[in-house]
Amino acid sequence: MSKNTEFVKFDKVDKSYDGKVLVVKDLNLNISEGEFITMLGPSGSGKTTCLMMLAGFETPTNGEIYLDSNPISNIPPHKRGIGMVFQNYALFPHMTVYENLAFPLRVRKVQKDEIDKKVDKALSMVSLSGFESRMPAQLSGGQQQRVAVARALVFDPAVVLMDEPLGALDKNLRESMQYEIKHIHENIGVTVVYVTHDQGEALTMSNRIAVFNDGKVQQLSSPDKLYEEPVNSFVAEFIGENNTFGGEVTDISKDVCKVKLQNGEILANPVSVNSKGDKTTVSIRPERALINPKDKMDNNQTGKIEEVIYHGDHTRVRLDLLGNKEFILKVPNSSNQLDLKLGNEIKVGWNSQDARALDPK
Amino acid sequence: MSSETKQILTTDGIPLEISLKKAERKNKIKAFLLVAPLLLFLIITYIFPIGEMFTRSIDDKMITNMLPKTFKSMETWDGKELPSEEVFTSFLSDFKILVEKKEHGKLAQRLNKEKNGFNTITKKLFRQVKRNKIDETQSIKEQIMKVHKRWRNVEYWQAIKRTAPPYTSAKYLKAMDMYLNEDNKITQVSEDRRIHRILWLRTVEVAFFVTVFCFLMGYPIAHLLATLPMKYSNLLMICVLLPFWTSLLVRTASWMILLQQQGVVNDFFVLIGLVSDDNRPEMMYNKVGTYVAMTQILLPFMVLPLYSVMKTISPSLMRAGKSLGGTPFVAFWKVYFPLTIPGIGAGCLLVFILAIGYYITPALVGGASGTLISNQIAYHMKTTLDWSFASAMGLMLLGGVLVIYWLYNKLVGVDNIKLG
Numbered sequence: 001m002s003k004n005t006e007f008v009k010f011d012k013v014d015k016s017y018d019g020k021v022l023v024v025k026d027l028n029l030n031i032s033e034g035e036f037i038t039m040l041g042p043s044g045s046g047k048t049t050c051l052m053m054l055a056g057f058e059t060p061t062n063g064e065i066y067l068d069s070n071p072i073s074n075i076p077p078h079k080r081g082i083g084m085v086f087q088n089y090a091l092f093p094h095m096t097v098y099e100n101l102a103f104p105l106r107v108r109k110v111q112k113d114e115i116d117k118k119v120d121k122a123l124s125m126v127s128l129s130g131f132e133s134r135m136p137a138q139l140s141g142g143q144q145q146r147v148a149v150a151r152a153l154v155f156d157p158a159v160v161l162m163d164e165p166l167g168a169l170d171k172n173l174r175e176s177m178q179y180e181i182k183h184i185h186e187n188i189g190v191t192v193v194y195v196t197h198d199q200g201e202a203l204t205m206s207n208r209i210a211v212f213n214d215g216k217v218q219q220l221s222s223p224d225k226l227y228e229e230p231v232n233s234f235v236a237e238f239i240g241e242n243n244t245f246g247g248e249v250t251d252i253s254k255d256v257c258k259v260k261l262q263n264g265e266i267l268a269n270p271v272s273v274n275s276k277g278d279k280t281t282v283s284i285r286p287e288r289a290l291i292n293p294k295d296k297m298d299n300n301q302t303g304k305i306e307e308v309i310y311h312g313d314h315t316r317v318r319l320d321l322l323g324n325k326e327f328i329l330k331v332p333n334s335s336n337q338l339d340l341k342l343g344n345e346i347k348v349g350w351n352s353q354d355a356r357a358l359d360p361k
Numbered sequence: 362m363s364s365e366t367k368q369i370l371t372t373d374g375i376p377l378e379i380s381l382k383k384a385e386r387k388n389k390i391k392a393f394l395l396v397a398p399l400l401l402f403l404i405i406t407y408i409f410p411i412g413e414m415f416t417r418s419i420d421d422k423m424i425t426n427m428l429p430k431t432f433k434s435m436e437t438w439d440g441k442e443l444p445s446e447e448v449f450t451s452f453l454s455d456f457k458i459l460v461e462k463k464e465h466g467k468l469a470q471r472l473n474k475e476k477n478g479f480n481t482i483t484k485k486l487f488r489q490v491k492r493n494k495i496d497e498t499q500s501i502k503e504q505i506m507k508v509h510k511r512w513r514n515v516e517y518w519q520a521i522k523r524t525a526p527p528y529t530s531a532k533y534l535k536a537m538d539m540y541l542n543e544d545n546k547i548t549q550v551s552e553d554r555r556i557h558r559i560l561w562l563r564t565v566e567v568a569f570f571v572t573v574f575c576f577l578m579g580y581p582i583a584h585l586l587a588t589l590p591m592k593y594s595n596l597l598m599i600c601v602l603l604p605f606w607t608s609l610l611v612r613t614a615s616w617m618i619l620l621q622q623q624g625v626v627n628d629f630f631v632l633i634g635l636v637s638d639d640n641r642p643e644m645m646y647n648k649v650g651t652y653v654a655m656t657q658i659l660l661p662f663m664v665l666p667l668y669s670v671m672k673t674i675s676p677s678l679m680r681a682g683k684s685l686g687g688t689p690f691v692a693f694w695k696v697y698f699p700l701t702i703p704g705i706g707a708g709c710l711l712v713f714i715l716a717i718g719y720y721i722t723p724a725l726v727g728g729a730s731g732t733l734i735s736n737q738i739a740y741h742m743k744t745t746l747d748w749s750f751a752s753a754m755g756l757m758l759l760g761g762v763l764v765i766y767w768l769y770n771k772l773v774g775v776d777n778i779k780l781g
Contacts (some may be wrong), residue, residue: 023478055684077683078692092697104685155686217472 003182004068007033007191008054008159013063014050023049023213027063031193037187038194038202041212043237050212051161051195056080063204068158078107082158083152089144091136097123097147098132104155122150125184142173149181153190164192166201178204204229204282211235228285232272233358234282243327246360247283249273254299255288256352266323267298267352279360281333286328288354291317297349303327305344315340411759418570420752421529422473427464428455432525443515449502452521453495460490475518481573482509532753535563557737557754564733565761567651567715567723574656575712576705582660583667583704588653588676601664604657613725616654618646620726646728654722661717663708670704706773714762 008031010312015024024046026360039047042141052058054065056077072080083104092100094219101119110118123129126146136144136277145165145307166174182205185192196202202209211226211234219226219235230236233244246358251258257270259282265282268282290297303321314330322326331340331347340346369377385456425432430451438444459465466486472479485508495504506513519588523545534540534547542548549555582601586594588596604612627641636642644650674697697762720735727733734754741751 055680057680057683076689077680078686078688080557080684081686082684084679084684086676088677090675090677092678092681103682103687105684107687107691156406285381356515 005032006030006066007035007068007251008193009066010050010054011064011070013050013053013056013060013065013068015046015053015059022061022218024053026062027215029210029217031191033118033191036182036192036194036205036207038196038200038206038209039212040196040238042183043197045212046215047210047212048196050210051163051193054159054193055082055084055161057251070136081157081221081357083155083157085145085148085152085160085162085165087164087354088150089136089165089168091144091147091151093136093208095135096132097128097136097137097139100147101151101154108155118154120155125153125187126150126180131330140300141169142177145169145177146180149184153184153188157190157192159191164196165180166196166198169261175204181205193274203239208260211238213238226334229271230283230356230358231361233281233283236356236358241286241328241330244325244361245284245322245324247280247282249276249278249280249357250312252276257357259357262323266301266322266355268355268357269322269353271356273357280315280357281359281361282355282357284350286316286330287331289327289348289350291329293332293345293349298346298352299355300349302345304339310341319344319346319348369749410432411756414752414756415519417749418453418532418756419528420529421524421531421747422527424468425527425656426526427459427468427471428452428521431521435522436774438522440519441515443513445503445688446500448518449505453490453501453505456486457490459472460487469705471524472521474676474744475524476517478511479517479520482511482517485509486512491544532750533757535750536754536757560732560737562736563648564717564735567655568649568713569735570652571655571716572663572709574652575660578656578708579660579663579667579708580701580705583664584673587669587671587674592728598668601661605661609658609721610725612658613654613722616643616650616657617726620650620653626667645726647730648727650728651723651731651733654726655716655719658722659712666707666711667704670701670707674700678760684765702773706769709768713765717762718758 001199008029010029011029013024013027014022016022023044027046027050029050038269039050041047049058053060056072059073064073066072067080067082083298092103092333095103097117101122102115105115105118119132120129124147128143128146128150130267131139131143131147136147139147139298148165149162152162165181166177169177178201181192185205195204196203200315203226206223208220208222209226210220213234219301222228226235227240231240236242237244245259245261247261247266249258250259250265250269252270252273254274257268257273259266266282270278273280293300303319306319306320306325307316307318309318309329310315312333314332317329317331318325319327327348370485371377371380431448434451436442438448456465456468459468465483468478469483470482486505489504491506496500511517523541531541537546538550538558540550561670583595586597586601589597594627617624620773622641622643622645623626624645625645629640630636631641644653678696678700679692682696683688683689687695717735718735723731723733723776724736727736735758737756738751740756741754
């Protein structure tokens with residue numbers, strides 16, 4: 001069975017609430033069948049609006065959304081057959097776990113024994129068998145979350161939407177739930193559209209991530225590509241940590257360019273600069289800059305240690321380097337400790353490939 | 362067990378358990394002192410008056426104190442034949458004391474209530490006593506029986522005996538259109554005199570329908586209040602509360618202006634051709650007026666508890682219901698509505714209890730067919746001055762409310778009430 005790569009398709013979708021400001025601008029997005037796609041972005045970036053349009057609680061101002069090639073803008077939410085997990089779980093507080101899970105099946109007039117079977121299966125999937133007769137208020141946050149996931153999946157929807165479902169959980173529980181949801185997705189192969197503002201969550205769980213900002217998808221790619229090859233300075237800034245230098249391109253060839261900074265000059269990878277004189281922001285991941293490099297590096301600079309913060313598995317070092325006082329280095333915790341003292345001068349090197357010259361901020 | 366074998370002591374050697382109890386007792390006393398003024402207030406303004414009402418409603422001590430010897434000697438009388446000489450003697454001695462205290466009129470009045478005809482014969486006896494016509498050396502029975510032929514009738518003596526107990530249920534029976542007949546059996550009054558039962562039924566009926574109307578109108582309003590954005594909902598809330606800030610009398614009077622036959626509503630009906638000018642419907646001084654005005658006045662009591670409950674229901678629950686495949690109606694009926702039941706219970710109970718004792722509005726717009734039991738109570742309080750009867754009816758009303766509360770508790774559970 002070949003997978004439909006346009007299982008869910010946003011086609012030139014605009015959305016405005018007040019007729020003045022577009023919260024979603026000209027959105028084109030294809031989601032293939034069985035994919036786990038995450039919409040990631042700061043609050044107000046339009047990601048939840050997109051989810052609500054897909055669920056049917058908002059209508060697009062312009063454009064059309066297709067589900068399995070059928071336009072769905074005029075189909076009310078209850079006929080779309082899309083499961084949804086809400087931010088605050090939205091379990092029905094007056095129903096038991098069983099009744100909560102049976103609700104989508106009962107409204108579909110499924111036979112009683114069939115309902116029992118499906119509820120059983122869904123509960124064992126989230127390892128909550130035996131909790132049928134509990135009320136939601138008798139469950140912990142994590143258990144409520146799992147019931148919500150089971151309820152969204154119990155009627156075998158084609159697509160499941162999750163709107164920041166782990167936001168209310170504590171850190172440890174959130175992490176274990178991330179893996180659990182990921183495993184459920186892998187086991188049953190349902191298409192998942194997941195909304196979050198937590199990049200760690202997005203990177204762990206997704207097949208692809210759509211980074212939203214200002215109503216637009218800034219970049220849509222797999223987690224590793226997104227982290228290592230951000231296409232613009234917003235994505236570079238938003239995903240992971242990032243050291244930046246503002247400057248001007250003075251020389252450019254195919255895969256290297258020279259960028260003149262306020263006090264100094266570095267070699268960088270021209271990602272979104274084309275010609276001499278372009279303004280640019282150069283972005284370097286902290287872990288790509290090495291202290292006292294043994295191999296030959298394209299860029300070798302000396303910086304002064306401004307701050308040292310111990311993080312257990314690594315130590316963060318803040319340097320004053322080429323006029324940037326916020327240059328962060330991550331030094332792994334190893335047995336041969338370096339002499340990291342405030343005020344010391346330190347040698348730092350990185351390759352031009354890892355210094356990405358992006359659009360200016 | 363380790364806790365038994367080894368007692369934990371505080372630093373000064375007292376067992377921890379005891380000093381903890383001491384500390385807690387202090388706290389309990391403090392807490393009690395804090396609520397004491399309220400408790401006292403409740404006792405003085407609520408429990409005491411109700412107790413007073415109750416004793417007043419069943420009190421029949423007056424006559425018991427007037428004829429102590431008579432009732433004492435009547436204890437052995439079987440009540441079939443005329444009583445013995447002894448009863449007549451003690452009755453006369455009781456009566457003479459009353460004459461001295463000038464209280465014989467009261468006795469006549471009280472006995473006349475028990476059986477018609479006592480007024481005349483008591484007066485006749487009074488005259489004989491006053492003129493010292495009764496010779497105590499001769500048979501008193503014979504002399505009293507000569508005063509009036511009714512004194513020879515055993516039924517009148519039976520009536521006197523019936524008044525002996527210091528307590529009576531007569532007022533309660535009267536409120537139910539019943540009385541104790543000569544054989545001490547509960548009997549109904551004749552059909553044309555049964556007015557109270559109609560009033561009770563009408564009161565319950567009006568309270569029930571007012572509650573239903575308030576619910577039907579209040580539910581959508583409360584829902585709108587709970588879901589509208591803040592700036593609109595505040596405005597709407599003021600509209601709901603506005604009647605609260607207007608005097609009850611003013612509101613009722615304005616309904617009189619609206620509903621009368623030459624009033625605004627009738628004018629409007631004639632204008633749009635719903636009714637002809639010479640056939641204007643009567644909307645006031647009957648049940649319609651009572652319904653309309655009471656529903657409007659009691660509406661906030663329905664809206665507020667509903668609103669406070671609906672406010673706590675997350676809108677995502679309805680969305681969840683719909684996204685799981687429920688039609689908007691199913692999502693409402695299976696998800697939203699059950700969650701509002703605590704508010705419905707509180708609102709209905711509140712409106713029903715207020716409506717069942719409502720007084721001013723039915724008095725002003727109710728007319729003859731729209732007055733309720735509370736108006737009857739007020740009538741006996743102010744006009745006939747039969748306070749014990751008014752007390753009895755008031756207590757029956759209170760009992761009815763308690764029964765409804767009990768029923769509600771059985772059906773829904775009081776801990777499910779949410780007043781706000």
